[in-house]
Amino acid sequence: MYQGLLSLASAPPAQLVPPGAVDGIAGEPYAEIVRAVSGFAIAAIATYAVGRLLVLPAVVRVVVARNRNNPTIETAVQTYFHAFVILLALVAGIAGAGFGRLLTDLSIVAAALTLVVGASSQQVVGSLVSGLFLVADPDFNVGDWIAWPGGEGVVEAVDFRVTRVRTPNNETVTVPNTELTANTLTRPYGRQRxxxxxxxxxxxxxxxxxxxxxxxxxxxxxxxxxxxxxxxxxxxxxxxxxxxxxxxxxxxxxxxxxxxxxxxxxxxxxxxxxxxxGLTLGPPSGHELSGELSVDVEDDASAAGGRGSADGADGDAIDPDDR
CATH class of the missing domain: 3.30.70.100 (Alpha-Beta Plaits)
Structure with a gap:
């Protein structure tokens, strides 16, 4: 008995812990991280793949079939629904990582939404809402020639914040959506003639x-x-x-x-x-002058006599040799 106690006391400290216990204790946090990351990745990727490859094309086909006269809506649905799929994939990833209870806590969700809205400027939010109104307008389509107080050109795309317009000089101009909805918008070429x-x-x-x-x-x-x-x-x-x-x-x-x-x-x-x-195109315009004009007229005879008296009494030329 004493020999057993002595051998236990003299044994190295590492031998007091059963083999593999230290690895198990140190590996538990890493295992949790690996499980959380893998759960997030699997859930997010699966949700995004299903939404992007299956749901999005189906939604676009249905919307376009019901709005054949509004080609702008196809691009808009792809843009906005793609953003929705990304957001849904993030939510699914959080749930797959084991943090689903965070999503059910209304106070946390409300705080997150308040933070997002507060961080976003009023102009950005207004542009987003204006973009939705532009997309819903059947008289505003991609490919239309539009004119507004800031310029004119062909609509190329309607994004979240701006609308891209190609000018007659082949320049691409990004116009805030709020500018197009707040000002008078003209479609000079919208009636096929x-x-x-x-x-x-x-x-x-x-x-x-x-x-x-x-x-x-x-x-x-x-x-x-x-x-x-x-x-x-x-x-x-x-x-x-x-x-x-x-x-x-x-x-x-x-x-x-x-x-x-x-x-x-x-x-x-x-x-x-x-x-x-023989028609005169764009004749020069006349100019009316006002004021006074005076002309001094000198008698020719007196002028000639004056010149003659200066050279000779009778007005004849004087020979230089006679001087």
């Missing part, structure tokens, strides 16, 4: 009726201009030094017609036609 107005000034002495007829004939000679409605020309106003005329004609879908080139070609043909028929 567009009226073009061209203003021309002619001199008062020219035949205005002839100029009106020539404007109509020039418009009819362009195949890009629609025959119905028929091109027209009107006398608009009387300016200071000219009579102002306006040619009005229609083109098809402006998205398929280069309006800049069309207007330039029309002006060139008008200039050439007016030159042929």
């Amino acid at each position: 567009y009226r073009v107005d061209e203003v021309v000034d002619v001199a008062y002495g020219d035949d205005a009726e002839l100029a009106l007829r020539e404007l109509v004939e020039v418009a009819r000679g362009d195949d890009r201009i629609l025959e119905e409605p028929d091109p027209t020309a009107r006398l608009v106003s009387f300016e200071g030094s000219s009579v102002r005329l306006r040619a009005e004609f229609w083109v098809g879908d402006p998205m398929d017609v280069d309006l800049v080139t069309l207007k330039s070609d029309f002006r060139r043909r008008v200039k050439s036609r007016f030159d042929e028929v």
